[in-house]
Amino acid sequence: MKVTQEKLPASKIGLEIEIPADMSKNAYEQVIQKLARSANIPGFRKGKVPRQILLQQLGTTRIKATALEELIQDGLQQALKQEAIEALGNYELRSDFEELVSQFKPGEPITFLAAVDVQPQVQLSDYNNLSITAEEVPYDSSAIEKFLEERRVEQATLIPVAGRPAQMGDVAVVDYTSRFVSEQEDEAQEEISGGQAEDAQIELLEGRFLREFIDGIVGMNPGDSKEVEVKFPEDYRQDLAGRTAMFTITLKDLKEKELPAVDDDFAQEVSEFETLAELQADLEKKFREKADQEMSANKEQALVKELLKRVEIDLPETLIQREVETMLRQTIIQMGQMGMDVKKVFTPDMVKQMGVRSRPEAIERIKQTLALEEIAQRESLKTEPQEVTDRVNELLQQFPDQEIDLERLRTIVEGDLLKEKAIKWLEEHATIELVPQGSLAPEETEQQAETNTPEAIEAAQAEDSEVEATATESVLEAEVSEVE
Known part of the structure; x- marks a missing residue:
């Protein structure tokens, strides 16, 4: 089979595929045989319809169209295998189908054009020594007093x-x-x-x-x-x-x-500790860990934000739609678990608008993931099987009554651990300036602000209406049934 490749925007590969003469003839003959066995034509039993009568009753155009559909599907799969192309999602037929039908002659070669999404190339530069500013999160000793006072009020x-x-x-x-x-x-x-x-x-x-x-x-x-x-x-x-x-x-x-007195009796009432001193020591440990985690999160956000300035990726639509659907599923499941009637709340129109609004965040999440995976590959970062197993076991303990695909869970966990290692590598090689908490005001980028305007939402809906309508239906059908 003759196949010619062409690079297209949005991480697509264009394919010109020539179906050989013998393949076109075999496909046409097989369609006639199938129709002869199943066609209901008055005066003839199934499987006994003469070929000429079948062609007259069903029409050659219909038969050729059916054969051509199968040829395109089979030809594309063979072409991808022959050229070792790892495609994402479904293909796009770039030739006019009706024109192909009119050109199709069984027993003669036929050429069609198609395109498939492929994994994008990541262009990443100057990530070796990022310079960032992050808010420091100091341990606040007053948090212990506040916690104890809240428990006092509860026990009042x-x-x-x-x-x-x-x-x-x-x-x-x-x-x-x-x-x-x-x-x-x-x-x-x-x-x-x-x-x-x-x-x-x-x-x-x-x-x-x-x-x-x-x-x-x-x-x-x-x-x-x-x-x-x-x-x-x-x-x-x-x-x-x-x-x-x-x-x-x-x-x-x-x-x-x-309010009760804050003493050992109070500590025993509100915790598993015997003395107030033990409770206070445990609270101090937890609040210090919380402050450290928040500061680590601030560093991570700053690192990722700076990293995204240095990455260029031509994202395929397939990846974007998958990420949008994942985000919608997560939202619908969370709302269902909170007791909301998802069938009433998440109408197709609402899910469609949510998909439009989620698109910028989905794109950013994909870029972040791909950039961190690229760093992990370049720096030869690896995960150990035992650390993957340990993290999987931790997650399984959190959801003891749920059926979970262990193989898929291990894949997800391995990916998450690899991204964590990439972020840690960036932090170790970055210049980080810590500034007082609250000194960095949250920013909304111009792109995000423009994307959330009614005009932008309407434009995006018009552009992606067919794709998002399909996504909306699949998300609603899958997630409403799961929540129920």
Whole structure:
């Protein structure tokens, strides 16, 4: 089989494939034989239809089209094997199919054009001594006191309050009803669905409930009733966001928290340790480790950000779509595990828009992975079988009741470990300046900002509508069934 290759943009290889005469004849004859065995033609039994009658009834164009479809599929597979091309995903037919059908003559050669996505080439420069700035994350000893105070609040005993009005920090037991405040004076005031409660325990702290509601209770005495006007925040649930309501509140009871002493008994109550000193030592160890992990994450993010400036990769669409679908699956599964009805929330249109918005991040993730893999290859970084096994066992312990493809898990783990080694190598060979925490403001690149505009989303949807519609269907079908 004669095959001519051509490099195309977006990591595609164009193929000109010439199907030999004998192959075209055999394909055509095999299609006729199959149709003769299965065709339902009045007056003839299956398998007994004369060839000429079959051609008249089905038409040569239909038979040639069927034969050509098989020739293209078989020819492409043979061409990829012959040329040792590792293709990603499906092929793209670059010739006009109807024109091919009209040109096709069984027993004569036929040539068609196709293209396949292949693994991209990574162009990487000057990664040997990166210069970065990262935020330092110092250990904060006050974190221990804050943790213990939170546990004290959790272990607090509620005791009745008498002789004073409600104040911040109390726990109020209230009945309340609510209704929307009408814009027109003569308009009936509509009750809010779900906006009523009896014997509700409300902790009078900022951020625990609606601010005006909390402020309205402060100063009330048990037995008092009061009307409090509340404006719902713009990011509240859809039917209430930005609207104004009137709450009628009756304070029935008032309690305050009595906090336990921080001693050995308290340590035994909130932990597995016998003494307060042991608990404090363990907390210090964990908070120091947490600070170290956060600082390592800051260094890693800075290293990867700098690395991406030095990498050029012409990504194929197949890889991008795979990464987008992976991100959508992860989101849908997480939302399903949180109890959301994914069938109602993740409509095809919503998933399609999510796919468009995920595209820039997907591209960045692919570039990061490929760049780190390239460094691992250039620097001869390897993973040991035992460290892969140890990490796999750790993950299996976290998900003891789930069926997991061990071979696929080992492949994923090996890839992750290799990327970790590449990042560690970069850090060891980089110049790193540590600056105070909070001194580096988060940045949104121009590309990200432009990608998130409605105009950009609409343009991307128009460009990729066919591909993303298919991706949307596959993601929804696979993940909705998995969540259920």
